[in-house]
Amino acid sequence: MVLFAEVVATSGEVAATRSRKAKVAALAGLLARLDRAEIRFATAFLAGELPGGRAGVGWSTLSTATVSPSEQAALTVSEVDESIDRLREISGSGSAQRRTDALTALLGAATEDEQRFLVRLLGGELRQGALEGVMLEAIATAAGVRSEVVRRAFMLSGRLALTSEAALTGGEEALAGFRLELGRPLRPMLASPADSLDQALDDLGDASVEYKLDGARIQVHRDGDEVHVWTRTLREITEHVGELVDLVRGLPCRSVVLDGETLALSDAGRPRPFQETMGRFGAQSPRDLLLQPYFFDCLHLDGLDLLDEPLHKRLDALDTVAAPHRIPGMLEPSPDQASTLLDEALDNGHEGVMVKSLDSVYAAGRRGRTWRKVKPAHTLDLVVLAAEWGHGRRTGSLSNLHLAARDPDGGPPIMVGKTFKGLTDELLAWQTEEFPRHATRSDDWAVYLHPEIVVEIELDGVQTSTRYDGGVALRFARVLRYRPDKDAANADTLDAVRALLPKR
Template identity: 55%
Template sequence: MLLARLVDTVHSVGATPSRLAKIDALASLLAQIDPDELPAAIGFLTASPRQGRLGVGWRGIAALDVEHASVPSLRLGDVDAVLDRLAAASGTGSQAERAQALRDLAARATTVEWDFIARVLLGELRTGALEGVLLDAIAKASGRRAETVRRAAMLSGDLGATALLALTGSADDLAAVGLVVGRPVLPMLASTGTTAAAAVEAVGEASVEYKLDGARIQVHRAGDDVRVFTRSLADVTHRVPELVGIVRALPAKALILDGETLSLDEDGKPRPFQDTMARFGADAASDLLLRPWFFDLLHRDGRDLLDEPLRVRRAELTAVAGEWLMPGVQTADPAAGEELSAQALAEGHEGVVVKALDAPYAAGRRGATWIKVKPVHTYDLVVLAVEPGSGRRQGWLSNLHLGARDETGEFGGGFVMVGKTFKGLTDELLRWQTAYFPTIQTRRTSSAVHVEPVTLVEIAIDGVQRSSRYPGGVALRFARVKAYRPDKRPDEADTIQALRALLPGGAS
């Protein structure tokens, strides 16, 4: 299939708010794709190429200066083959090899196709084609039951393979997909709550557990063979030998464990999130040791526990995990939930997750039986630039560039960029800012409208992290728009110094 056909569908999906219309468009597309191109197509639609890490960043893409094709000719398989080439590049000369592969691909793509490819490579495809919508589209295209498709995807951990099996295999083949030790499954996800007390009231009898600012891990053990997977199901076993050793010593022969990991400093406080993630991204040995905390158990010594209620899984986990068990309490008392939340925060962790004790493990789903509760910070920041939207937001100004005031002149004075966000913007706000920001434009580039730093917007964040990308050395985490603040002046904006004070250990 021509890539242009998939890109047209992506634009159509992004332009409609209707879930049913998204499913219909994607189902029609999937039914027409050659079976050998299906896994690649699913990777493109989810901005998660089947090859995994490709060694391509925004700087490499931004540095390209090529003339694009005028007529679409790229097929899905052509793009997939170039991604194979990118993934295989290693050693001396690999950077130049990747750059040449990108130039060749960019030259064969039309402008519209290249914009799509770049967003896929950077994981910035925002079309509304989320995995839940794709699963329903796969079910419709294949004529299989949505529940069967969803469970097969959960237990295989591979949406592309699930699509191929659903569309080319039998109903029995799809239903036969089961839990396998050594093959990662999609992790169960939590919705967001406001307070621990409210979350306990919502789920009833609950396990209230620490929420760490760490990395999600899923660990499989079959005898002495231990494998460690990330939230995205990447295999990082060779990078975390200390975790392998801990699980190999647990009192069991076969396990599938769900948990988090991070590193503690000399005072027993959690180190920054980036320190943990750096361990996952580096092959070199590190003196920084990771510690696991396990909060769920999906399999133990031949017994699948996926469909058992959490009270059963937690009891089995307690017997296995020992000191590596995630701290928590089982309670139906909202006050007890609040007490554990305060304790977790005092120890430097993010908050708590409140889980219904009677609920099974719903792999790959974000439901109402797990509720995460973290404190939310709000800051008044200045809009520095706005990016044109894509997909459903085509024609509107969407993604905001946010700046904090440099009160001391430490970073050159004025306003220092600290991040971007498009989250929280209603259609009404999109229309307003599309009309407003060009009236205060200072310059325009192909990627953004730069504006006078006079507009304040209230931004909610979960915190900040150290960043070399921005001049203030700090970046917002999970930023979303709460409201514009026309009642405030630019000199009332919050400062880069205040944001840096949120860093673990302060701004040092």
């Protein structure tokens, strides 16, 4: 039996070091001591997650919950999980007071360090997708299994705690038991940026080149007449995209898993603004703006899993089932043909092209080198840490953004710059209304946020700088748009920012 205090202490030890090796060692040491019944809960807590989802406790309740801490650590991991479950189940008349009473009881049984951890855990402040990679290494170390086997199981299960339990109780045999399951989303495969189209073609050899659409990533599963649609962050949006469900239900197959993009088009066939596409995912009137799907991968077809097949075979399967809805592209184009395709994509209002090795297998959740994205402008997806109150005509609005990149070693996001450029009146109004809902604190100067909002930044480049913790600073950064389809785990890493430094 492991005390909750040990989880808290390990989390603090991980946060206190920048060494990835030290983080893995600390996490693996605790994981190896867990009883079977504690594995899922402790793994989730260490990753800053709540098993079962949100507990129904708002930040205002947490910030006003004051109770004297316990003198001695006595809470177990299982007791904390049970208490959070009870919080989650409270509903009905008088639920606000009963929830406050239950929260007070939990905090009263916790030490001062445990209280701080619980408030941050329940408030979502500990959620760090960046820690997933470190956690996966720690699970492999604690279980004595290969890290690639753990990563594949996580790709297929989509759940860190479940993967941890399988590894620590059944080793590689249990991990190998995970299969692609219709109705359970896979983590999407990601691409790395390329400096140029020629470089990407040279690096990958036999390749597919296709449009990089200015749309929203979707993953679609069909099993008979049952269809599910998920976003990049694995949020299900099936009920909001009826036209996509109807289209997939009409494909010539019994079962299929497709990866692709969707976007809304204007009457002229050009992509509508990205925010309009994203707005459909929560629309109350789903038929107000129709979405068009463009698929670029097929991961399962009629009982056959294709994850480990090379891309060229997956594309053959895609043509079999959804050729009319395939993303525009070419197989093995010449450099001139690829350049023409890039120009066409840009002329049609899209972002650029994707270059993919025809021999690549589907490696979900990782930015591999076998898929490369080519865009004419430098852009980064960064996390908003804070926003300063504006001056002059922006008085009363939240303006200047503090921007951070994801720590590749699992720490909190690392600041790399600020910008107030590119903010329209509409975006200023949205920020001023939305950011306080994500605040950890505020003062007369700024509002400081949970690291969860992602913004796409266009920039002219990067330079070395001692002003920010990352040792780099953005040059002429400007806001393009917010990315509600991404969370902090999908933000660009500090390594990606440093890769934009001028080559010596």
